[in-house]
Amino acid sequence: MAQSPAHGTDHHDHHAAGHHDPQDLKLLGFWMFLVTDVIMFGTLFATFMVLRGNTDGSITGAEVLEMNGIIISTFLLLTSSFTSGVAVLAMNQNKVKQMIIWLVITGLLGAAFLGLEVTEFIHLVHEGATLQTSAYWSAFFTLVGTHGVHVAVGLFWMIAIIIQIVRRGLNSDTRGKVTVFSLYWHFLDAVWIFLLSIVYLMEVM
Amino acid sequence: MADHNNTHNSHGGERHEHGSIKSYIIGYIISIVLTIIPLVVVLNDMMGRTATIAVIMVTAALQFLVQLIFFMHVRDGEQPRWNLITLVFGILVLLTVVIGSIWIMGNNQIGTRM
Numbered sequence: 001m002a003q004s005p006a007h008g009t010d011h012h013d014h015h016a017a018g019h020h021d022p023q024d025l026k027l028l029g030f031w032m033f034l035v036t037d038v039i040m041f042g043t044l045f046a047t048f049m050v051l052r053g054n055t056d057g058s059i060t061g062a063e064v065l066e067m068n069g070i071i072i073s074t075f076l077l078l079t080s081s082f083t084s085g086v087a088v089l090a091m092n093q094n095k096v097k098q099m100i101i102w103l104v105i106t107g108l109l110g111a112a113f114l115g116l117e118v119t120e121f122i123h124l125v126h127e128g129a130t131l132q133t134s135a136y137w138s139a140f141f142t143l144v145g146t147h148g149v150h151v152a153v154g155l156f157w158m159i160a161i162i163i164q165i166v167r168r169g170l171n172s173d174t175r176g177k178v179t180v181f182s183l184y185w186h187f188l189d190a191v192w193i194f195l196l197s198i199v200y201l202m203e204v205m
Numbered sequence: 206m207a208d209h210n211n212t213h214n215s216h217g218g219e220r221h222e223h224g225s226i227k228s229y230i231i232g233y234i235i236s237i238v239l240t241i242i243p244l245v246v247v248l249n250d251m252m253g254r255t256a257t258i259a260v261i262m263v264t265a266a267l268q269f270l271v272q273l274i275f276f277m278h279v280r281d282g283e284q285p286r287w288n289l290i291t292l293v294f295g296i297l298v299l300l301t302v303v304i305g306s307i308w309i310m311g312n313n314q315i316g317t318r319m
Contacts, residue, residue, distance in 0.1 A: 205254070
């Protein structure tokens, strides 16, 4: 990259960062945040796996977890990860309208995912599985809920980015934000794969 | 760093090392296949307990790799790949925490019924 002509043109405005582009550093910084998030989810997964047998003689996951909703959620989130990538591709070709349409589709899929998750939690609480029922359900709601909160935060964040792009258009700043958002969204899909595998599939098998 | 080309280059689309629509579609299709395999195995009770766990974990790990390579472009970027180094460190901590917790609590008599 140091030899690329594009790099030379914005060389003047970042003495402190050496030969790095500020947007590159922002992306690396965000990547490091994601790695710390990986470790946080790791501790929650570890807690869940240690406590998964401790149901206190009460309801177990295998009795009340509904796989149909989970399978639909999985494909919703997987598709939204794909569409957020397509939005970045449209951005790279300077197709602002297309990019916003793909981001909106991503957001709608994410909102549908969240809706299904809330429906699932309400169903579980009606079945008598709450945060206080047993160590198993405490670990379950903390782990799945933390992922859900990440998705919800991502939705608000994406709406803010769209508003900013509608107002200011695409520049190096807003481009960086869309790139970072799509990275975050792919990460959430990656976490969900492990939720599906460890929390759901291993419970109902 | 993974996506660094498009952050300051308005013509990022022409760079071969960055994701194309083709690579996203390939990644998407592989992800769907890797999701369906464990679902079919689990919901039809096709294998024994150990084999099922193995299928679930292997397909999950592969799908994680697909996300990293096809969607998050972890292979792109200049050398040294600080993003990759950070990720490897994070995964090392993650595995230590997860495997260590399960191991130590599995050997703890007042701990859990694993």
